[in-house]
Each structure stands twice: as structure tokens, then as C-alpha cells.
Amino acid sequence: MDLSGSSLNRSQSLASGLEKTSHTWNKPAHSQSSSTLSSRHSRQIIKDWEVIDDLQVEMQGAGDDPQDRTAPGICEGYLLKRRKWPLKGWHKRYFVLEGGILRYSKNQQDVARGRVQGSLDVSLAVISINKKSNRIDLDAEDILYHMKAKSHELFYIWVTKLQAHRLYKKNEAAHLHSSVLHTLSLPTAAEQAQRNGDLSATGMADSAGVSGVLPSANTAVNTKVSAWLQQSHNPDICVQELNRCHLDLSELNRLIQRLQALEVGQAFTNGDLQRIISIQNLSLEKPKKPKSGKIWGHSRTLSRVEALGMVRMPIRGITKSLSSSHLSNSAHLGASVPCIPDYVYSQLSPSTVNSPEGKKIQQDIYAMSQRVLNSLKSVHETLSQERQKLQAVWDANNMHQSNTLAQPEAVRHSSQGPPSVADSAAEYFDASDDILWGSSSEVSDESGLSDGSTTNSEPEEGHTSATRKYRASISRTPNSVVPKSTGRRTKLPVHCPDNSHVGLVAILYNNIGKDLARVSMPAVLNEPINLLQRLCEELEYSELLDTANNTSDPYQRMVYIAAFAISGYSTATFRNRYKPVNPILGETYECIREDRGFRLISEQVCHHPPISACHADSENFSFWQDQRWKNKFWGKSLEILPTGMVNVTLPRYADHYEWNKVATCIHNVFSQQRYLEHYGEVIIKNLKSNICTCKITFVKSRYWGSETNKNEVQGVVLDQSGSAIHRFGGLWHEGIFCDTLPTPKCIWKPNQQPKDYLLYYGFSSFAMELNELPSDLKPLLPPTDTRLRPDQRMLEDGRVDEADKKKDEIEEMQRERRKELGKRGEEHVPRFFKRSKDSSGRDVWLTNGTYWKLRENPGFANLENLTLW
Numbered sequence: 106m107d108l109s110g111s112s113l114n115r116s117q118s119l120a121s122g123l124e125k126t127s128h129t130w131n132k133p134a135h136s137q138s139s140s141t142l143s144s145r146h147s148r149q150i151i152k153d154w155e156v157i158d159d160l161q162v163e164m165q166g167a168g169d170d171p172q173d174r175t176a177p178g179i180c181e182g183y184l185l186k187r188r189k190w191p192l193k194g195w196h197k198r199y200f201v202l203e204g205g206i207l208r209y210s211k212n213q214q215d216v217a218r219g220r221v222q223g224s225l226d227v228s229l230a231v232i233s234i235n236k237k238s239n240r241i242d243l244d245a246e247d248i249l250y251h252m253k254a255k256s257h258e259l260f261y262i263w264v265t266k267l268q269a270h271r272l273y274k275k276n277e278a279a280h281l282h283s284s285v286l287h288t289l290s291l292p293t294a295a296e297q298a299q300r301n302g303d304l305s306a307t308g309m310a311d312s313a314g315v316s317g318v319l320p321s322a323n324t325a326v327n328t329k330v331s332a333w334l335q336q337s338h339n340p341d342i343c344v345q346e347l348n349r350c351h352l353d354l355s356e357l358n359r360l361i362q363r364l365q366a367l368e369v370g371q372a373f374t375n376g377d378l379q380r381i382i383s384i385q386n387l388s389l390e391k392p393k394k395p396k397s398g399k400i401w402g403h404s405r406t407l408s409r410v411e412a413l414g415m416v417r418m419p420i421r422g423i424t425k426s427l428s429s430s431h432l433s434n435s436a437h438l439g440a441s442v443p444c445i446p447d448y449v450y451s452q453l454s455p456s457t458v459n460s461p462e463g464k465k466i467q468q469d470i471y472a473m474s475q476r477v478l479n480s481l482k483s484v485h486e487t488l489s490q491e492r493q494k495l496q497a498v499w500d501a502n503n504m505h506q507s508n509t510l511a512q513p514e515a516v517r518h519s520s521q522g523p524p525s526v527a528d529s530a531a532e533y534f535d536a537s538d539d540i541l542w543g544s545s546s547e548v549s550d551e552s553g554l555s556d557g558s559t560t561n562s563e564p565e566e567g568h569t570s571a572t573r574k575y576r577a578s579i580s581r582t583p584n585s586v587v588p589k590s591t592g593r594r595t596k597l598p599v600h601c602p603d604n605s606h607v608g609l610v611a612i613l614y615n616n617i618g619k620d621l622a623r624v625s626m627p628a629v630l631n632e633p634i635n636l637l638q639r640l641c642e643e644l645e646y647s648e649l650l651d652t653a654n655n656t657s658d659p660y661q662r663m664v665y666i667a668a669f670a671i672s673g674y675s676t677a678t679f680r681n682r683y684k685p686v687n688p689i690l691g692e693t694y695e696c697i698r699e700d701r702g703f704r705l706i707s708e709q710v711c712h713h714p715p716i717s718a719c720h721a722d723s724e725n726f727s728f729w730q731d732q733r734w735k736n737k738f739w740g741k742s743l744e745i746l747p748t749g750m751v752n753v754t755l756p757r758y759a760d761h762y763e764w765n766k767v768a769t770c771i772h773n774v775f776s777q778q779r780y781l782e783h784y785g786e787v788i789i790k791n792l793k794s795n796i797c798t799c800k801i802t803f804v805k806s807r808y809w810g811s812e813t814n815k816n817e818v819q820g821v822v823l824d825q826s827g828s829a830i831h832r833f834g835g836l837w838h839e840g841i842f843c844d845t846l847p848t849p850k851c852i853w854k855p856n857q858q859p860k861d862y863l864l865y866y867g868f869s870s871f872a873m874e875l876n877e878l879p880s881d882l883k884p885l886l887p888p889t890d891t892r893l894r895p896d897q898r899m900l901e902d903g904r905v906d907e908a909d910k911k912k913d914e915i916e917e918m919q920r921e922r923r924k925e926l927g928k929r930g931e932e933h934v935p936r937f938f939k940r941s942k943d944s945s946g947r948d949v950w951l952t953n954g955t956y957w958k959l960r961e962n963p964g965f966a967n968l969e970n971l972t973l974w
């Protein structure tokens with residue numbers, strides 16, 4: 106057997122993610138916008154580089170025995186290492202990978218002498234690989250290694266080993282964490298006596314009696330914590346339960362694949378095959394001309410998991426078990442892994458679901474799902490209980506801590522309400538992800554990125570305890586009763602489609618340096634709301650502006666304006682899986698909300714760069730902004746930096762407030778642990794009076810630093826001399842509390858999410874109403890209104906494939922119109938907004954005041970309108 110041939114084949118398989126992704130969303134060449142897959146250069150990037158994401162690593166672990174924490178074998182040898190900047194070129198270095206740590210020395214002798222030149226914890230690094238050039242880059246933020254293997258075999262072995270060590274190190278870290286908890290909970294003789302005592306009596310009574318002297322208060326709290334730890338083995342049970350879940354899910358996945366294969370039977374099409382393959386996390390390149398006699402002749406790729414040799418898979422009736430150790434021996438390369446298409450075909454045994462086998466699988470799937478559900482329920486319950494206990498300890502601690510901020514009454518007499526799911530979720534994510542935070546400098550280099558220090562999101566002194574108190578008060582504030590019925594729809598026509606199979610890696614890598622707002626993506630990645638509507642969404646809590654306009658005290662007024670500014674970010678809480686549709690140049694949107702007393706129009710006013718402008722009026726306020734954003738891709742995360750100021754005027758006090766927006770970051774963009782974070786500082790100024798300003802900080806969560814403080818916001822209203830008049834804070838997804846108002850209170854809390862909101866893109870009720878098209882409204886809208894845009898409507902109706910096609914057509918029409926205009930030497934002129942300068946000389950887009958007049962008379966049906974679709 107041709108060893109190098111087969112190992113080459115295998116190293117290709119490591120990049121299967123990329124090949125798969127480009128397959129899954131490739132569009133016909135004619136319909137690709139200028140921003141999709143267009144340049145030769147970007148094609149190059151997608152073909153050559155892949156980030157090995159966490160998902161793969163997790164999957165790799167899926168088949169492992171969770172208890173098995175034996176370190177993967179040591180891997181060592183020479184690799185080429187790029188010289189440190191500013192030096193150029195490569196030099197040979199001896200690398201040793203052991204226990205998840207990669208060390209390197211000048212040569213093997215130096216290793217023996219213990220002379221190490223550098224080391225890196227691979228669990229903290231982003232691993233990027235380039236199979237063509239055998240390159241491996243490790244980026245652990247401050248440490249960056251560019252390495253090159255001499256051969257494909259070596260390359261492959263190193264990548265495999267790096268992943269195995271990374272997984273091992275990650276598990277180790279998790280294990281360490283639980284061991285620390287365990288050690289803490291080992292009872293001392295004295296503590297043993299307390300073991301059966303009443304938990305609340307011990308800590309609470311002690312701490313209350315000690316008149317606020319901190320050390321003894323801490324002792325009391327410590328006693329309480331250790332009592333809790335002693336009593337509670339729940340975290341361990343949770344870990345076990347989750348491990349079981351993990352295994353069940355892998356089994357479930359296998360059963361589903363099996364069933365799908367049965368369903369498809371013999372009559373599968375190419376598309377089906379590809380779907381099945383992608384479900385199985387396999388990738389199949391378009392067959393190249395077969396070279397007779399060579400098994401790698403038609404190109405094929407393995408599942409990444411299989412490629413790593415970490416799973417057991419049935420091969421023609423025999424279950425072969427592969428471990429990474431097979432792979433460290435190159436003699437095994439090519440020998441132990443079967444031809445993947447064969448494997449897939451073997452899965453597609455001709456049969457139907459009516460077959461007894463199919464029925465049995467269905468039953469198994471049902472039973473297994475039920476088990477997973479029950480496990481998750483029990484984990485959720487346990488965690489809620491644990492959290493409640495912690496909350497009690499925390500509250501006890503709070504009673505003893507003197508504080509710079511006035512402490513609201515509500516905190517002192519705390520009742521321990523059950524934690525919100527959002528609370529627990531926020532804390533949960535904290536524990537796992539930031540440890541892996543990092544960015545690929547190659548990527549950031551290519552996209553011309555800075556160091557990310559674009560925003561200041563350093564919290565103020567003492568903020569953590571303040572936020573905790575605010576948070577406690579907020580959670581005790583009841584939700585604004587039952588949401589009022591607006592008579593509008595309460596759900597969308599269909600559930601959102603699953604888009605987890607879409608190859609984001611390819612899309613993002615392919616569009617590095619481009620405006621995401623201009624990147625054409627497959628419709629299945631879109632939510633049926635576009636950016637014009639999203640601007641309107643920021644008015645979901647417009648009642649805060651109504652309150653501001655009815656508040657005579659200018660400092661308090663500012664507090665409400667600030668709460669409004671923060672409330673606009675809460676829409677993002679459950680919205681990180683889909684992207685708003687990009688509006689077409691000239692597209693418009695109107696929103697009349699008599700119940701809320703405002704009406705809004707928005708228009709896509711510019712294409713290069715994409716700018717959406719909006720203007721809303723009400724008795725109590727005017728609100729306008731034009732928005733465009735820049736995005737920076739950091740290899741694992743996507744940072745969105747909106748430009749443009751938000752403006753609000755309040756007629757009663759002739760105020761004109763103006764503020765900037767903060768950055769939004771989509772962390773772990775390729776993995777299931779994706780989440781959104783907003784960070785930076787918002788400064789609100791009243792252009793009509795300098796009596797006060799407001800500073801809001803969206804606190805950036807730090808490495809291991811803020812377990813419970815994700816989504817923190819804190820703010821201060823300053824008078825002319827810079828003294829703080831009001832302080833407020835909380836979390837942008839949970840609410841804001843202000844304790845300096847005459848009656849300290851929660852000034853804003855998000856509305857309850859509608860039923861089944863996760864099945865409807867995570868939309869709030871307000872968001873669900875945005876694209877609703879009542880029949881009496883239809884004839885009054887200009888044909889450019891988003892509600893009439895066919896692809897978005899198709900998407901909303903669940904006709905995703907049609908939406909995709911239509912979207913291409915519409916984008917193509919837009920290009921045609923541009924060309925036509927270009928030929929005539931003309932430029933598009935927005936219909937309802939005009940370009941202007943604000944008081945600081947910035948370019949802004951303001952309403953030209955014609956929309957509502959034209960709508961009334963003569964009506965858009967009697968006017969000449971743009972034909973956009």
C-alpha cells in the first residue's frame with residue numbers, strides 16, 4: 106500500500122469541516138454576490154486553513170469513558186518553528202507534548218538537559234491547521250507558535266496528538282475544579298460535629314450576631330459554605346448525570362442516523378447522501394475521476410472524529426476500536442480505517458421505517474430522549490437548589506459588608522426566590538468558555554485587526570458587590586404582570602429551521618475583512634427580521650422614554666434615558682443563532698404602534714457601506730439613528746462595532762440626548778457554546794443642557810474572573826462637577842436597579858418571553874409582531890416595505906429553499922440596478938432620509954419628513970415606487 110498516499114488522504118480528512126461547509130452552502134456561480142466566495146484569494150484561505158474547534162474536541166471525547174483521564178501518550182520530535190518577530194524564516198526545534206503542555210527546545214539534547222525555550226498549554230490555544238503546507242498554528246493569546254511538519258504523516262500525528270492532549274487538559278481542569286470542591290468539603294473534626302446541624306442556623310445566626318466585623322462575618326460565611334459543601338454532593342451527581350447525558354446523546358445521534366438511513370432506503374439522491382453525510386459529520390468531496398486500483402482514488406474524507414481514531418464504529422459487522430495510539434504508528438495509517446463512502450453506504454441499508462427494525466429504533470429513540478430529558482431536568486433542579494443555597498450564603502455575607510453604595514432595603518431583607526433560568530445559564534457558561542478564549546493572529550492579521558482594545562469596559566471599584574445587590578433586588582421585582590394582549594400574533598407561522606449544519610467556518614473565513622452586513626449568507630442562517638426592523642426593535646421599551654418625558658428632575662430623567670439605552674441590548678439575549686436579513690438599497694419599513702404611541706420609519710439609505718436609518722415620533726419623544734457596523738473576526742469570535750449615534754429628544758423639556766453604542770461580540774462563533782456579549786462604555790450627553798451626563802459601562806467578563814457577572818452593566822449620572830448623583834446597575838438581560846432614586850427601584854426589566862420562544866428564533870413578543878402583515882395594512886404600504894419582501898416572507902413561512910433562491914434573485918436585481926445607475930453616472934438617492942451633519946460634524950441621515958404625508962396623500966399606490974423584487 107502506498108503509505109504516503111493514504112496518509113495524505115487522511116490528513117486531508119482533517120480539514121473535512123471546510124470541504125463540508127463549502128458544499129453545504131455553495132451557490133451557483135452566477136448568483137454569488139460580490140461578497141461571496143468571489144476572490145481567488147479568499148478561496149485560498151478557505152481551502153487551506155481550518156480552525157479546529159471545540160466541538161470537534163468535545164465530540165472526540167464523546168465516545169470516551171468519562172472516568173478515563175489517563176494522559177495521552179507523549180509526542181515528541183522535530184518541527185519547524187517560525188522565528189519570532191521581527192526575525193524571518195523557520196528553524197528546527199525539538200517539541201515535546203506531554204500532559205497537555207507543549208514545550209520546545211533547541212534540540213533533543215537540550216530537552217535532556219532540561220533547557221526549555223518555551224511552553225504552552227494547548228487547552229488554552231486555538232489550533233489552526235493548513236493541510237496543504239503541513240502547518241499548525243497554536244494561538245494562546247499572548248503566546249503564538251507557527252509550526253510546520255516535514256511530512257503529511259508527521260503533520261497528521263501532531264494534529265491528532267495536539268487534540269487529544271487538549272481534550273485531556275480540558276478534562277483535567279474540570280476534574281481539578283471538582284476535586285478542589287471535594288477537598289474543601291472534607292470535614293475537619295470540628296466541622297464533623299456540625300455536619301448534622303441545621304444549615305441555616307449555623308451561618309446565619311453567627312453572622313448576624315457579630316455586628317459587622319468582617320473577619321468574623323467571613324468566618325460565619327465560611328462555616329456556612331463548608332457546611333453546604335459537606336452536605337452537598339450534588340455537583341458531583343450533576344457531573345455524572347451530564348456525562349451520562351453526553352453518552353446518551355451520542356447514542357441518540359447514532360440511532361437517528363440509523364433511522365434516517367433506513368428511511369432513505371435505496372432511493373436516496375445525491376442531495377440526500379450529502380445530507381446524511383453531513384449529519385454524520387462526514388464530508389464527501391465530489392468524486393474525482395477514479396484512478397483504478399487506488400482506494401483513495403476518489404477523494405473521500407473521514408468524519409473528523411473518526412479521523413482522530415477516537416470512536417468505535419461498526420465496519421461491515423465488525424466493531425473496530427481505534428485509538429489515537431494507532432495513529433502514532435505510521436504503519437497503521439491507511440490500514441485500520443475503512444473507506445468512508447463504504448461505511449456510509451453500509452449505513453443506508455434498504456429498508457423502511459415500517460420495518461420491525463425501524464420501529465424498534467424509533468422506540469429506542471423515544472426512550473433515550475426521555476432519559477436525556479429527565480437527566481437534564483434533574484440537573485436543572487439540582488443546580489437551582491445549589492444556587493439557592495449559595496444565594497443564601499451570599500446574602501448573609503452581604504449583611505456584613507459595609508459598602509460605598511447605599512444598600513436598598515430590599516436587599517437587607519432578602520427572600521430567596523427561585524433563580525431564573527437566565528441566571529443559571531449565565532453562570533453556567535462562565536465556567537466553561539473563557540478558559541479557551543483566544544484569537545488566531547493569522548486571521549486577525551489578514552483582517553487587519555487591532556488588539557481589540559477599542560472599548561473601555563473596565564468596571565468601577567466595588568462594582569461586583571454592587572451588581573450582585575442590584576441583581577438580587579431585580580430578581581425580587583415581579584415581572585410586569587401578564588403581558589397585555591395587543592391583538593397581534595403571538596407566534597410565527599412555523600418554527601425556526603435548524604441551521605447547525607451550515608458551515609460558518611467557510612463563510613466567515615471566506616469573508617474576512619468584509620462587512621458581515623454585506624455578506625450574503627444562506628437563508629437558513631437568517632431570522633425573518635431585517636436590520637430595518639431590528640432598529641425598530643430598540644423601541645420595545647419605549648415606555649422608558651415616556652417616563653423620562655414625564656420626569657421633571659433632569660438627573661432622574663437621565664436615569665430613564667440610560668435604562669432605555671440599555672434595554673435596546675436585551676433583544677440579543679436569545680438571538681445568536683440567526684442573523685438579521687440584510688435590507689436591499691431603497692428598502693423601507695414602517696411600524697405604527699398606536700398602543701405604544703409611536704410610529705417609525707426606516708430605510709436602507711446606503712449600500713457601500715450598508716447604512717440603515719430610522720426615525721420614530723411620539724407625543725413623548727422623537728428617536729432616530731443611522732446604523733452601520735464594522736465587524737472583526739478573531740478566529741473564534743466575531744466582534745461587531747456599531748458606528749453612528751442614537752438620538753432622543755423629549756419635547757417637554759426640550760432635551761436632546763445623544764449616545765454611542767458599545768461593541769457586541771459573538772463568542773465561540775463556531776461552537777455550540779456560542780454566546781453574545783456587549784462591552785464598552787456608553788456616554789449619554791444632553792446636547793441642550795450640560796447639567797448632567799451619564800456613563801454606562803457594559804462590563805467585559807474576564808478570564809475566570811466573573812463567574813456570576815456576565816452581562817453586567819453599571820452606570821452613573823454625573824453632575825457638572827463630576828459628582829455622582831445617581832448610580833444604577835444590573836444585567837442587560839435581566840434588568841436595571843437604581844438605588845439612589847427617592848424610592849430605590851428596578852427601573853427596567855425585560856418582558857417575559859412568549860411561549861416556545863426558542864422555537865421561534867428567540868424572538869420576544871414585540872419582535873414577533875414586527876413582520877406581521879395584516880390584510881388591512883397591505884394596500885397602504887409602499888411596495889418597498891420589508892413586509893412585502895418575498896424571500897423574508899418565505900423564510901418566515903418555513904420555505905427556506907425557495908427563500909434562498911428568491912434571495913439570490915433579489916440580490917442579483919440589486920446588482921443590476923446598481924450597474925444601470927453606474928452606467929448613467931447616477932447615484933441612488935434615498936427616498937425618505939437626507940444626508941446631513943450633526944453638531945459635531947459627523948455624517949448623519951435624518952428624516953426628510955415626507956413619508957407619512959405621502960402615505961396619507963396621495964398614498965403609495967398612487968405614486969411611482971422603486972421595484973426591488
Ligand SMILES: CC(C)CCC[C@@H](C)[C@H]1CC[C@H]2[C@@H]3CC=C4C[C@@H](O)CC[C@]4(C)[C@H]3CC[C@]12C
Nearest residue numbers: 630674677680681682683684685745747766769
Ligand atoms: C449565526 C451567525 C451568522 C452569526 C449571528 C450574528 C448575529 C448574532 C449578529 C449579527 C448582527 C448583530 C447585531 C448588529 C447590531 C446590533 C446593534 C446593537 O445596538 C445591539 C446588538 C446588535 C443588535 C447585534 C446583535 C448580534 C447580531 C444580530
